[in-house]
Every structure is written in C-alpha cells, then in structure tokens.
Amino acid sequence: MAKTNVLDENYEQLQKKIQSLNEKWRSEVSEVTLKGMENLAASSPIIPQLEMSINIDQYQTFIEELLQLIGQNNTEITAAAEKIKEIATSDILQKWFTEAIAVNHFYFKNFAEENNLPEWLPIFAAEHAARPYLQAATAELEPRLKEINHNHGCHSCGEPARFAVINKKGKKELTCPRCLHMWEEKKISCAHCGSEDKVVILKVEGDESAEIHACHKCKGYTKVIDTRKMFKKESPTLLDVKSIHLDYIAQEKGFGISDDEGHETH
Numbered sequence: 001m002a003k004t005n006v007l008d009e010n011y012e013q014l015q016k017k018i019q020s021l022n023e024k025w026r027s028e029v030s031e032v033t034l035k036g037m038e039n040l041a042a043s044s045p046i047i048p049q050l051e052m053s054i055n056i057d058q059y060q061t062f063i064e065e066l067l068q069l070i071g072q073n074n075t076e077i078t079a080a081a082e083k084i085k086e087i088a089t090s091d092i093l094q095k096w097f098t099e100a101i102a103v104n105h106f107y108f109k110n111f112a113e114e115n116n117l118p119e120w121l122p123i124f125a126a127e128h129a130a131r132p133y134l135q136a137a138t139a140e141l142e143p144r145l146k147e148i149n150h151n152h153g154c155h156s157c158g159e160p161a162r163f164a165v166i167n168k169k170g171k172k173e174l175t176c177p178r179c180l181h182m183w184e185e186k187k188i189s190c191a192h193c194g195s196e197d198k199v200v201i202l203k204v205e206g207d208e209s210a211e212i213h214a215c216h217k218c219k220g221y222t223k224v225i226d227t228r229k230m231f232k233k234e235s236p237t238l239l240d241v242k243s244i245h246l247d248y249i250a251q252e253k254g255f256g257i258s259d260d261e262g263h264e265t266h
C-alpha cells in the first residue's frame, strides 16, 4: 500500500461526480413515506426500524444513472449494467432497497455470485441509489433524532461514525456519509464505543488541520478535520473523500479493520 499520493486524481474526480449525481437525486426525491413511527424503540438507529415506501421506478433510474457514470470506459461494468437491467424486476429492486438500508453484505454477495456479477457492484449500486431516500427520511426525522439518547454510530441509519469536523464553535461534529445526519459529541471520546480513556490522537505530519482519533478499546477510529484552519469551505462528504490518506494511516496501524459484519471496506 502506497504511503503517499494515495489520493489518486481519477478517484477524486469520480467521487466528485458521484457526489453531484447524489445531489441531483436528492433534489428529485421530495418526500418518503415512513411507516412504524408509533412502534419505535427508544434506541437508535431509527431508520432500520421503519418501513420506507419509495418509487421503485425512480430507484431503478438512479441505479442505471450510477452504472452509466462508473461504466464509462469500463467494459466489465457496462456488461454488468446490461445484465442488471435484464434481471432486475421491481420485486428484486424492492429487495435491493430494503437490504441496502440494512447494509446486508451477505445478501448482495450471494446475489453477485448467483448472477455472475463483480462482487462489489450490486451493493455499491443499491446502496448509493438508496442514499437520497435515507437523506430525505433523515431530514424528516430530524426533530425526533434530536431527542434521542443515542447509541454509537449514526442514530438515524446506523452507519459507523468515521468522520468529524471541529466546527465554528470548536465542537466535534460528526457527519454520516450515507444519510448526512450531523451531531455533536464530546471531543475526546470514541465515536464507536464511547470510551474516553482509551482514545489516542494521531497527528498527521505536515497537516495541522487533521487528526485521527483512534480507540484501543474497540479498535475503531474517526477522522477529525478542523475546518476552522481551512480557507476553503467544503462539504463534509467531500472532505471525507479527500482525507482518505487518513484512513490508510489508521488502517495501517491496525484500527478499523473490517470484520464480517462491518461495512467499512469499499
């Protein structure tokens, strides 16, 4: 694994395009219908406890647009996209949506195997195309999310908390890359298990604004970027992508290595 220059130019460009596509989708998803609010447990995450109805044709369009974007100049992806178009009935897409919300790696791995598709592709497409709905649902749930005494990770969708900024008030604010929910946490505490005394701060040579908060108790880590030290304001999602070198550093030191249920590796 290269220690420097890990931020490949093409990778960043592609991530930016996926990001713009996501923003376009978000503007097209006006609202989602959430069922099961009355039976919500007091614990988080909330969204996996609810039933979300969406427009499946629209979800299908999102998947096709994404495959078209990442399939440019890549015949393997283009062929896989054709195949998905043939086999994905609305029942299958409904299942994709549900399993994408639950981040069910097992289901998608089997689906890829059975249909002879690249292993990473179905979950990548299904999960990205589900994000605008997650984001719309999270925006609707915001008042409720504020009341919740949350568990660790995103209390809307359950994603592990991997990225935070130090905001204008000097507080550590975590942002979920999937549903865009934001919340503040104690500065020195593990965003995964809550430990306060087992957290170490790793500094990055030559970069004043970046830190890695790594936990010796659960082996999780969070990247923390001090945006007060930056001239240019950028969205947390983009800062997350741009700081991928911090993920390499943390993972090289043995933190955040994904197990079978983790959804860390992409």
Ligand SMILES: [Zn+2]
Residues within 6 Å of the ligand: 154, 155, 156, 157, 158, 159, 176, 177, 178, 179, 180, 181
């Ligand atoms: Zn989330």
Ligand SMILES: [Zn+2]
Residues within 6 Å of the ligand: 190, 191, 192, 193, 194, 195, 215, 216, 217, 218, 219, 220
């Ligand atoms: Zn921890």
